Amino acid sequence: MLKLYTDQNYLIPENRRIVFPLLFDLWYSPNQNLLEKYELVTDIEDADIVIVPVDIAFFHRNNKHQELNNFITGALNHNKKVWQYSAGDYGKTSDNAVYTFRLGGFDSKLNANTFILPSFITDPYTKIPQSFSSLVKEEQPRIGFVGHASNGWSKKIKEYLGYIIYNYKRWTKKVDTDYQPFYPSAIKRFRLLSVLQKSPDVQTDFIFRKQYRAGSKTEEEKNKTAIVFLENIARNPYTFCMRGAGNFSVRFYETLAMGRIPLVVDTDFRLPLDKNINWSQHCIIAKEQQIEKALIDFHQKISAEDFEFMQQNNRKLWQIYLEREAYFLKIYSIFNTASE
Structure with a gap:
């Protein structure tokens, strides 16, 4: 079981479309198979991984850069792995210490902590x-x-x-x-x-x-x-x-x-x-x-x-x-x- 911490204040109906994709299946539309592997916790000390709750572009659009930086810095100071989600056609990979999940990018320029997301399509x-x-x-x-x-x-x-x-x-x-x-x-x-x-x-x-x-x-x-x-x-x-x-x-x-x-x-x-x-x-x-x-x-x-x-x-x-x-x-x- 992997224990995940995030800022649950962001897990509101308005953010369904921009939430870190895994959180959708753990919070909005619970997936039993995934819930057997991942657990959301309310204390960062208990977590294995800290997740930035929504697409990092949200923080840029809303002039909340410092809030994002503080959240990530706080997690790293607790010696936690950090996952972030960069949505859209272009996307952004930032800190080498953070694991970025995104749809694309140029392989020669992406760091080892960048994970490519498939396009999640229905059958x-x-x-x-x-x-x-x-x-x-x-x-x-x-x-x-x-x-x-x-x-x-x-x-x-x-x-x-x-x-x-x-x-x-x-x-x-x-x-x-x-x-x-x-x-x-x-x-x-x-x-x-x-x-x-x-x-x-x-x-x-x-x-x-x-x-x-x-x-x-x-x-x-x-x-x-x-x-x-x-x-x-x-x-x-x-x-x-x-x-x-x-x-x-x-x-x-x-x-x-x-x-x-x-x-x-x-x-x-x-x-x-x-x-x-x-x-x-x-x-x-x-x-x-x-x-x-x-x-x-x-x-x-x-x-x-x-x-x-x-x-x-x-x-x-x-x-x-x-x-x-x-x-x-x-x-x-x-x-x-x-x-x-």
Whole structure:
């Protein structure tokens, strides 16, 4: 059992969306399996780990920097491990003495105490009228994609203006996140998908959107586009995955959850539980310039039996490591061992 201390004054209904993710399952919507591993205590002296209760950006937005610093300093003075949560596309890793949980970032710049959170999605097979089954290997690799991918100067100018505006907020201290260089993701997706589309050795099943989720606004429109998206993953053994505004891909986790094989563009990302998972056994990671070759070479080398086995393992990987409850059970194993 790991004993956790936090400032419970922050665990109010208004903070449900910004709370440290594990606290949601311990406080707002109690998860029995997690409650058997973690216990919330009211005295910091009794704790193994101290958790900053909400996204650290909350303290910046509300001019409560000193309150955050005092909370962390107090925990460290008690010789406690400290966990903090940095939400959003960009995120921030701060003190080396603090364990930061975030969605993305650049692996070469992240410290050893940074843990990547998976995107916590619901099981995609609950949204479409089919269950998981592996696809057989065909002569050529067949890859799918549905999403925001467009080209042209107007799009590039729009993305660059958005980048300038965001960094102006960083420079003027209105937001406090790690810096990242300009990365026009929709344009890069279009160009790389076009490379695959033109290849005589690759079968493609692509639907290009000019806006995120095709610009859908109503729940009915969102549900329709979601079904098209998920059915595309289901019918193709490979799915093209690349970062968006932040250096991570939600599609990557959706592909694994559906038991398919992600082809991921290497953008210096870090994947969850990288010390526990051999990611080379679950996806193809390729540099931009080698995307076509990496896919073709992988497909030619893998046996028909291993091809189906990999799909089955990817579905199990999501269920055992990356689903919300499963992830924090693995985190428990890591920190419980370390505290013994």
